[in-house]
Every structure is written in C-alpha cells, then in structure tokens.
Amino acid sequence: MKHRGVFLDRDGVLNQAYGFRPPNNVSELRLLPGAAEAVRDLHQGGMKVFVVTNQGGVGLGYMTPQELDAIHRKLLAEIEQAGGHIDEIMACIHKPKEGCSCRKPKPGMLTALAAKYNIDLGKSFMVGDREVDIEAGMAAGTTTILIETENVPTKADHICDSLSTAAQLILELTC
Numbered sequence: 446m447k448h449r450g451v452f453l454d455r456d457g458v459l460n461q462a463y464g465f466r467p468p469n470n471v472s473e474l475r476l477l478p479g480a481a482e483a484v485r486d487l488h489q490g491g492m493k494v495f496v497v498t499n500q501g502g503v504g505l506g507y508m509t510p511q512e513l514d515a516i517h518r519k520l521l522a523e524i525e526q527a528g529g530h531i532d533e534i535m536a537c538i539h540k541p542k543e544g545c546s547c548r549k550p551k552p553g554m555l556t557a558l559a560a561k562y563n564i565d566l567g568k569s570f571m572v573g574d575r576e577v578d579i580e581a582g583m584a585a586g587t588t589t590i591l592i593e594t595e596n597v598p599t600k601a602d603h604i605c606d607s608l609s610t611a612a613q614l615i616l617e618l619t620c
C-alpha cells in the first residue's frame with residue numbers, strides 16, 4: 446500500500462528565516478511556534494513527513510555541508526523531543542543557476558522521496574511559504590498549501606497562516 450506524504454519547505458515553515466537568508470549555523474536555528482507540534486500531529490495522523498529545502502548557500506560557499514548537516518540534526522532532535530518524526534530531510538545544495546533537477550520549483554526532491562518511500566503523490570501535500578514551493582508541489586502532483594507571509598497571487602490550492610493550521614487542514618482533508 447502506498448503512503449500519504451507531507452512535504453514541508455524548511456525556512457519560513459518549520460524555522461525562522463532571516464529575510465531571504467536561512468540560518469547558516471546551529472545557533473541560528475529557531476523553530477517557529479507550534480511547528481514541532483504540527484509535525485507530531487501529522488506523524489500521529491499516519492503521514493510520512495519530509496523536508497525539501499533549497500540550500501544554494503552551500504554551493505555558493507556561505508555554509509559548509511557539515512554546518513548544514515548539524516542544523517538538520519538539531520532540527521530532527523527538536524522535532525523528536527516534541528513527539529514528532531521527520532522521515533527524511535532532503536536538501537538541494539547546488540548553486541541556484543546550476544540547472545540541477547532538484548532545486549525547487551523543479552519537483553526532483555519530491556519525486557525522489559516518493560519513489561524511495563512508496564508515496565502516492567496524488568494523495569500527498571506540499572507546504573511552503575514561497576511560490577517556488579507551490580510550483581514544485583504542483584509539478585509533482587500534490588495538493589499545495591501556501592503559508593501566507595504576504596499578499597501575493599498564488600496558484601496554491603489552499604492558504605494557511607501557519608504550519609499548525611496547515612496540519613489541521615491536511616488531517617481534515619484526509620480523514
């Protein structure tokens with residue numbers, strides 16, 4: 446049987462972003478209010494939870510792969526502490542203009558995880574705070590949810606004000 450998946454963007458969805466800059470080291474990682482509990486609720490609701498994040502700063506030399514790994518280990522630990530579980534964090538570390546197949550808005554990270562974890566993308570969700578997240582989710586065939594940070598036109602199927610409300614919506618839509 447195939448699983449449902451929830452694909453989460455990282456910066457601005459799970460943790461605080463610094464304008465357009467992500468946290469560049471472990472001490473800058475700050476989970477957003479309610480984010481860990483939202484992941485717990487999705488996990489307890491039987492969803493596989495993944496993080497798909499563009500981290501072009503690694504390719505550009507602003508952050509080492511080791512620093513990115515350390516940030517992700519801490520992120521996983523904080524989610525686990527709240528009773529949640531993330532099945533895998535996948536990051537695109539290529540330079541933004543490198544033309545790779547994984548950098549959102551391309552759907553490469555979602556399709557790779559779907560194949561690895563036996564996910565039905567048509568019964569899955571992509572949650573992000575930027576239109577590139579929504580476009581990647583659409584290209585993969587998921588239902589898309591924009592965490593609204595500003596009043597922009599969006600192609601997203603749904604708009605929520607936080608990951609908490611997005612998680613409740615997903616659980617309502619799938620029950």
Ligand SMILES: [Mg+2]
Binds near residue numbers: 456457573
């Ligand atoms: Mg983001």
Ligand SMILES: [Zn+2]
Binds near residue numbers: 538547
């Ligand atoms: Zn890439």
